[in-house]
Structure formats: structure tokens, C-alpha cells
Amino acid sequence: MESIMRSTTTPKVTLNKSFNGSTQKLAANKAVVKAASKSVVTCEQKPVVIGLAADSGCGKSTFMRRITSLFGGEPTPPEGGNPDSNTLLSDLTTVVCLDDYHSLDRTGRKEANVTALDPAAQNFDLMYEQTKSIKEGGSIQKPIYNHVTGLLDPAEEISAAPIYVIEGLHPF
Structure with missing residues (x-):
């Protein structure tokens, strides 16, 4: 406990x-x-940051949608943002999928002979800087990895929420 x-x-x-x-x-x-x-x-005074680490396809996003709704409100993608966004927002939470921090799109990973699970295919420095900014109460331009097209879409603006969750294979 x-x-x-x-x-x-x-x-x-x-x-x-x-x-x-x-x-x-x-x-x-x-x-x-x-x-x-x-x-x-x-x-x-500052957002609480929670990291959820688990294997691909095991239900992290489904679990976070349920938890987010318990914290307050139905989780939705950012208003006016990309309909393929992986980000969930509710009254009290922001949940960011770490797939958005892929440093290479699907074609780039194929050319580099790495998978999306490979730490070499992640932009950990940007993830760290943006998580730090959110923890300090700021806003960020968070990248979007589009699972449908395999491309890196234009960034979306995310502002600090009382609870900020990062979920993925490498949140720590």
C-alpha cells in the first residue's frame, strides 16, 4: 500500500x-x-507528474482513459487540435502518450533499421524538457506521432494541468 x-x-x-x-x-x-x-x-501549486510504463498494446491508453474520467470529466483530445492526437485532456488531467516523442517517422525507422520500441528512436531530451516545463506550470508545443499515417504531425499546444501523466514504454 x-x-x-x-x-x-x-x-x-x-x-x-x-x-x-x-x-x-x-x-x-x-x-x-x-x-x-x-x-x-x-x-x-505545481502539477503532479505521473509516469506509467508498460509494454506496447497492453492497455495503457485504455486504462488512462478510465482513470482520467475518474479524476474529473470525460477525456477528450485537445480542442481544435489534430483528430489523430494521442493526448487526453479532462478537467484535472493531461495524459501524454510517449509515442509522440518518436524521433523518426515510420519510413525513417525503416531506413535506420530500428523499431519504434528502440530507445534510439525516441527524443528523450525533448520529452524531459517538456515534462520539466509542464511541471513548472508552463505550456509546450508537444509533437504528435500519427499512428494512422506513420508520420510526425505538427505539434499541439498543451498547458499545465493539476495532474500530468506520461504513458509509454520509456517514461522514466
């Missing part, structure tokens, strides 16, 4: 680390997640 403590009145919220992602358990933990998100929003 892990405790999160925030505020001058020291509320204590316990999150179950053994959560296995099932819908029933997600619903059962809804009150805990809501309490944690309210504590974060009312007591933190």
Missing part, C-alpha cells in the same frame, strides 16, 4: 498498488481516486 499526503490538514489517501485494472475494482476505487485528485488539486 502507498499513501499520498497533501495539505496543511494532512488528509491521508491510501491507493491500492495491487490494482489489476478490472472494471469492478476500478469502480470500487473510484472514491479513493476522487479523494486523491481533490487533495492534489487543492493543495499542490
Whole structure:
């Protein structure tokens, strides 16, 4: 078990680390997640950054859509942005898919003989700088990797939210 403590009145919220992602358990933990998100929003001056690491295709994005809706509001792509954006926004959260930090498009990876899973095909320096900027309360021009076309699309503007989640194969 892990405790999160925030505020001058020291509320204590316990999150179950053994959560296995099932819908029933997600619903059962809804009150805990809501309490944690309210504590974060009312007591933190800077965004809380969470990294979610897991293998490709295992359900990270699906899991984050569910968690994002529990933190407040239905997750949506950025307004006026690319319809193929991997970014999710809700009232309290921004979830960024680290696929957007691929340094090469699909053709470039093929020519370089690397896969999208290869750390050499990631722009970790940009990811670090942008995460740092968000943590400091700033806005960024986040790149977009388009899974449909395999191309690197024009960047989208993302502003700091109380909870900023980076999810992907290499978030740390």
C-alpha cells in the first residue's frame, strides 16, 4: 500500500498498488481516486507528474482513459487540435502518450533499421524538457506521432494541468 499526503490538514489517501485494472475494482476505487485528485488539486501549486510504463498494446491508453474520467470529466483530445492526437485532456488531467516523442517517422525507422520500441528512436531530451516545463506550470508545443499515417504531425499546444501523466514504454 502507498499513501499520498497533501495539505496543511494532512488528509491521508491510501491507493491500492495491487490494482489489476478490472472494471469492478476500478469502480470500487473510484472514491479513493476522487479523494486523491481533490487533495492534489487543492493543495499542490505545481502539477503532479505521473509516469506509467508498460509494454506496447497492453492497455495503457485504455486504462488512462478510465482513470482520467475518474479524476474529473470525460477525456477528450485537445480542442481544435489534430483528430489523430494521442493526448487526453479532462478537467484535472493531461495524459501524454510517449509515442509522440518518436524521433523518426515510420519510413525513417525503416531506413535506420530500428523499431519504434528502440530507445534510439525516441527524443528523450525533448520529452524531459517538456515534462520539466509542464511541471513548472508552463505550456509546450508537444509533437504528435500519427499512428494512422506513420508520420510526425505538427505539434499541439498543451498547458499545465493539476495532474500530468506520461504513458509509454520509456517514461522514466
